[in-house]
Amino acid sequence: MNLRFLQVNWIGKGGGKMKNPLNKRLPREFKGEFAKYLSIFLFMTATIGFVSGFLVAGSSMIQAYDESFEKYNIENGHFVLDEKADEDTLTELEKEDVTIYPQFYIEEDTDVNGNGKTDSTLRIFENRTDVNKVCVMKGKMPKNEKEIAIDRMYADNNNLKTGDTIEVDGKKLKISGLVALSDYSALFSDTSDLMFDSVKFGVAVMTDEGFDSFEDSRIYYSYAWKYDKEPKNEIKEKETSDDFMKVLAQHATIEKYVPRYINQAINFTGDDMGGDKAMMIVLLYILIVILAFVFAVTINHTIAKEATVIGTLRASGYTRGEMVRHYLAIPMLVTLLAAIIGNILGYTIFKNMVADMYYGSYSLPTYKTIWNGEAFVLTTVVPMIIMLLTNLFSLVHRLKLSPLRFIRRDLSSQKKKKAVRLPKVKFFTRFRLRIIIQNRSSYITLFVGMLFANILLLFGMMMSPLLSHYQDEVVNNMIADYQYVLKAPVEVDDKEAEKYCVVSLKTVNGDKEGEEISVYGVQKDSKYVKWNLPSDGICISDGYAEKYQLKKGDTIVLRESYGNKMYGFQIKKIVNYPSSLAVFMPEKQFCETFDKEEGYFNGYFSNTKLGELKKEYVASCITEDDLTKISRQLDVSMGNMFYLVNVFSVALSALLIYLLTKLILEKNTNSISMVKILGYENGEIARLYLMATTWVVILSLILGMWISTVVIGGIYRVMMSDYSGWLTLYIDPKVYVEMFIMSMAAYLVVALLQFRKIRKIPMDEALKNVE
Template identity: 60%
Template sequence: MKNPLWKRLPRELKSDFGKYIVIFLFMTLTIGFVSGFLVADDSMLAAYDEGFEKYNIEHGNFTLSSKASESDLKKIEKNGKVRICENFYRDEATDADLDGKEEGTMRIYQERTDMNLVCLMSGGMPAAKNEIAIDRMYADNNKLKVGDKLKIAGEELTVTGLVALPDYSCLFSDNSDMMFDAVKFGVGIMTEKGADAFGTTHLEYRYSWQYETAPKDDIEAKNMSEDFLEVLVKYGNVTGFIPAYSNQAITFTGEDMGGDKAMMEVLLYILIVIIAFVFAVTTNNTITKEASVIGTLRASGYSRRELLFHYISMPVIVTVVASVLGNVLGYTSFKDLCAGMYYGSYSLPTYETRWNADAFILTTVVPVVIMLGINLILISGKLRLSPLKFLRHDLSASKRKKAVRLPNFKFFNRFRLRIILQNKSSYLTLFIGIFFANVLLLFGMMMKPLLDHYQEEILKNMIAPYQYVLNVPEEPDEDEKYTVMGMLQKFLTPSLKTNEKSAEKFCLNSMKNVLPDQEGETITVYGIADDSAYVSVELPTDGVLISDGYAEKYKIKTGDTVVLKEAYGSETYEFLVQGIYDYPASLTVFMPISSYRKTFGEKEDYFNGYFSREKITDLDEDLIATTITEDDLTKVSRQLDVSMGEMFQLINVFAVVLFALLIYLLTKLIIEKNANAISMVKILGYENREINSLYLTSTTWVVILSILLSLLLSTWTIYGIYGYLMSSFSGWLTLYLKPAVYPEMFAMGMGAYILVALLQFRRIKKIPMDVALKNVE
């Protein structure tokens, strides 16, 4: 026999259509977005993983100061048990918009036929000397397409195709950079003749290698790379060494996509839990309202299980339908939207959409289980009461408590306090929802001011407008110094001297931060001249200063000791921290130039860089390894704004919608729960304005208090999780919460509440007087 209780569900849906449609749409869109995100993430991650084999990605690369001889390469291959191929490149200044100003850098490679094969995404590969295929991400950010022209090192080239290079899925120009830069840095492929036309001034002798037997995991890859480095340093002057497992240009994309997946799943489940609590609270209110009916049904033979299934059926049905429809949207429109977000940040190859069973389970089965579980727990307890208690409307499971004695306030205020106490479970759920929404809102709203503040601090504290890092020529060995070849070498070596008056010498080295049981990220070590015109602080002779970002990230204090390791060697150094220096651009150690030379065994007159206020024009270009300018220091804020700007806005909108949804559902519940009392006070002669003041003012108090308290708690939460969020970045962005964000958040919250309150005004106005007369017990 069919259960007649099922006939009540359509009537319940119709009578409370507003609540169910709002929850349904919110859940559908949320599940649809998360489902689309997981499908796109999994499909692109699969394409990324398969690309290691499909495009024959290197196991690492190294750079030498000069081209290696064939005999040396054979010895390295034999002793290191690797296979090596040339992967030379040139970094050339680029004018992407043909406005006559060079605003970026293009890293030019020759055609690849061995390792790191190219994925052609549109157009064709270059065939002539004046043609180039450029990275698709760089092209998008600079509004370039196939057939357009750009100038590289003054030469006008035609873009023949848009490509993705597997060793540059993330456009890091330097592996030690905190953030990639797809706006002012790109990679391109040219013919051999086209690349050679740029000469050897900026030519870097990079070689890619693959092991004879591929490592099983990163631990084995680390051990193998250390063994290979020991072989490599015997045959050449190594200026760069990057194993694939630590190459951010290769690994950052995969690690980021994996982390995004976990974050989206957690976000979805938190939202489902909040909605489940809302359903449970509203269902318990329905049970209270229908207590007499439930008592009659129980006395007539209906079991608790039948009634429980009836009352949890609507939340579960709404969740199931929302999950299924959300998955349909996820595999269609949302999938492309989410894939576009990834393509907006990373240089990924073309992907194919794949059926993702895990995504279906995570966005359909798990939400239904969460909804079912929470409602079973919270509703079943109330249905354990005896039929007699339901008939008497005595729904308290414990002994009746005395009413809370209220302060001697005016009548209206005491009435409002009583409303709050009677609906404390609803208000508690409202507070939790507001808190979660404000955490999201604060995260979304803080990032733009944080990036702007970071950029301002960098520009305010930058050491010099120009930093030139030099390729210091090797001097002849002591026994060759006075030979004809030795003297000829010294005579032909370009001079490191400059006539630029604002130039100041410095020393620079890149080292690895040594952490307990592991090797950390790159730390820049500066040796600063005495009475420096650029670093205006007295440097200690028996220790070092470290940048504030270094101190914050690793929780280092004055008096601590930091341990650094050679980037391409095994020597370690310990430094006593004597103070913190404001320098947000990188993780940095500052020491006197004399201490630097003594520590690293350099000559008394050694230096490898210049600080300068003006551009240095009289140095041989072959001597300049890197020029660090304002653009280089601000790439983090620039790239994050490009990559994540739309996402931050999406988070803000989502948080405000969640905020408004919870207020709407719970204020609606409170009014429905008190419909009988509202009807009674209407009979007693109170006007709608006064009734609104009674019921909505109490909710206003709770909303204002919840917003203010959640602003404080959300700030603590952001401070608590910020270190974890930044741990995956190389470098550090100092947390900055702009004070103006808080009044903006409060105004947005109250604006959403006012809109909801206007809807509830109408609801109170529509409650008729006969409700109280019909429900006289």
């Protein structure tokens, strides 16, 4: 060895400070653990991309939706009268600082595929030019009486396009264009409906001549109103609309009174899109926290592996800050890259995907993509902060030990760590328990991650069976195949027909004030309503009891729909009637309560169609189709989403199991190598090391299912309280079996990969690392 060539050259001379050479490890670390970082990166990118797309599309569409109120001059409310209002009445009403616009409509049976059968109902308006204006999405507005422009979503759901012909009340009409009616962004046929139905209900516009050509049809005398001066807030709006209703009631007979703030056809879309946003962001952050913990556990392992190097570097003068920054670099880089690429995908692919999803659910006008700074912060800055804080906390805690402790590989935080005493069980069992204890932080992260995945999976998998079950229950518990509500008490001769009375009242307190409750008065010894109704007090439907957490003996208070009169009832029985929130009482009690003459009725139950009832006397007829529309609509708008959630959850479980099992094997590479030297076979080693993980996975799944059920119960209650009506939470037991099978299948694939890894660990590994 000769030092004669050794010259002291100072790099510092004008060359500036050299870059930290530890950074050169980063690309090699990425390359060495390519599969690990790629899977985390892809998962994070996809999630950030989807949420970013969701937020961008959502905010752009919400902006378009918000702007539509002004752009399309959306009403402040509308009312339907039993007859056309005369000029004097309208003049009187307009003295209340409102402008009234006639919005007459007809509702017609429609055959969309020309098979001669009625598939759906179209609500047809004359073209609107002043209020609730129409947005043409494709094609053009009708020019003559043989043309019709139909709602875009109704068209999509019934595979209709411009140029097609549909049969409306026997008339063949050509579709001139696809439109969005600004007051029907959600196709609710009635604002009290539990859910809209864009398959069997649609809206359309025709020319005045076209509209008039339906001479025999019942015209709904609907009038929209706009306040001359918009109320300042919702409370003021409610007061103003209540006052206006009182005046209106003095001048005409109201069939329907729908101020805008309760109109689901207008508001549901905005409320729903806003609600989804919060849920999506929370899901993203939970996922980032889980992945941050995966990084934290991985870094902990790396620190333990590199303890002596860290000790040496610290002893040589590297600061704790430099070491913290070094180990933080990879999680931060992965998150940053995922956030950037995720956002690019969010603005391109995912945005369109989400917009398609919204267009699949709502009849929204066209939108323009707008830059969303908030979405950028929420999907880039916040995930980076979560990643930074989680790992910083873990690293600072881990690296606060002295350099000497690192050099001695003495990394336990407690001074004296006693071995946990295990029960007297077989050697293999004890060995596995030791592995679980050694890797408890990995297994806790795995458990939490799998729990999150389980919650998502349960949600994704339970909805379809829940909807089917609801549909079956509704059909099985229908009072009658046809439930007519009459505008006037008309007698019929049909023996199937049974008279009943019904009135709509509204809730005055509880989760949702002003929710509509149908109150039925049923004949004594009814052949349709089989429950024994108490002579005093009432029965309520089980959905009503569940939603408002009512029980037998409680007293409920309801108010008139269009008035302030209050009614108090004592609950005597809760009955299985899932179709709606309803109250049942004997006819006699009904008449006494609502001040009706004996023998009063306003509806018929019947198992056959009452052909002799003229259309103009029928306010509505409820059939199986009406009662099952929620399940149909949810399936249409959410079906793909459920599938996506399922795939995402299983992939998340698989990813976490893969990453953490890999880590556990890496931690034990030396030991595995050593037991190989001792003569253990690969199968035996796999049984030792993988079986411990199998136990944890199975336990996580079982516990996870139980906890998920509780969590989903809570989330479901909150979610359903936003809807009118109630769908009883039902989780098909088969869902748990499917969940278990899917998660275990994902685990088996990972276990096979890890078994290959065990086989590849060489025996000299243990000899190389004798420190």
